[in-house]
Amino acid sequence: MNKKLDNYFATQNFDIEEPPFGHMERFEKRLKEPRKKKYNFKWLSLAASLLLLVGIWTGTNLSSSSLALADVSPQMQEAESFFVATIKQEIKEIEKFRNPSTERIINDALNQLKTLEKQYKKLVTDLNKTNNDKRIIYAMIRNYQSRIEVLQDVLKQIDEIKNPKNTEDEEIYI
Template sequence: MKNNMEDFFRDKRQEFDAVEPNIGHFERFQAKLNKEKTEPKKKGGTPWYVLAIAASVLLFFGYWMGNYNQSTSIEQGIELAEVSPQMEETQNFYVATIQKEINEIKLKKTEANQKIIDDAFIQLELLETNYRKLTLELKESNADKRVIYAMINNFQSRLQVLQNLMDRLEEFEELAPQENRV
């Protein structure tokens, strides 16, 4: 096949050479060649292997930082829900009830009752801190029933603080309109 093509072009050479290049074509071509030789080649960007190395270093650094943070962070305890399905239901009930009470209190919040609400939330923060300590104790004690009862009691105490706060807010609302009338 190759010989056939070569023979074809050799025989038809006269027909292909019908058109001459423009005047100065060879000089322009030579100038372009010389220009490419004198100009330094521009790199097309960062080589792929440099990007691959950088990505590998970033992945390694991220993995290391994740493990480092995990080992040095404050030790996490065991939540009540991790003990058993019944305890999970208990925790979910108390958390949902507490959140509902907090939302209702936030709706009743005014400038006049701000101090009462702030005091109650300080008590809640103390109970929450105590609960975090109890989760650590639960982890160390391998689900000791005394710790579990203390955690449930903590939930009950938080709920009691919120219910007392709601009672005080209702009393405050009843007294506030009477004071304005006098």
């Protein structure tokens, strides 16, 4: 079968027409040039427009309907940023000590923080309804303080687990 094909192609004349003048040079030039990819920016521009519209819609809806502790006054904004930074730092510190012996304590503390966060969100909605009621503002500050107290208690408990005091061996000096 292979010989039949070879004979067929050898006897046939496929070069009936001549290519136009300079065809070989143009062909070699195209082989040497790197190919440029063509992009269809129509879909990309449509997606960017949609993303922009969703962002604008979300930004206007969130900013107009929600009043937070930081929006009450510059001092409250400073206090809120301090509390948030302190809470994040304490959580990072606690996560460093996560191991099987501290797992339950840390998870309990994180659950307490979630509960306090839910309470805080309720306080935010109450603040939006009453518009700068001082009792709600104080409750929001107390909520942040409670979160920090929970985290500090967990750090104390972790410290006690790491460094247990053996009261039998200690001497009491007066």
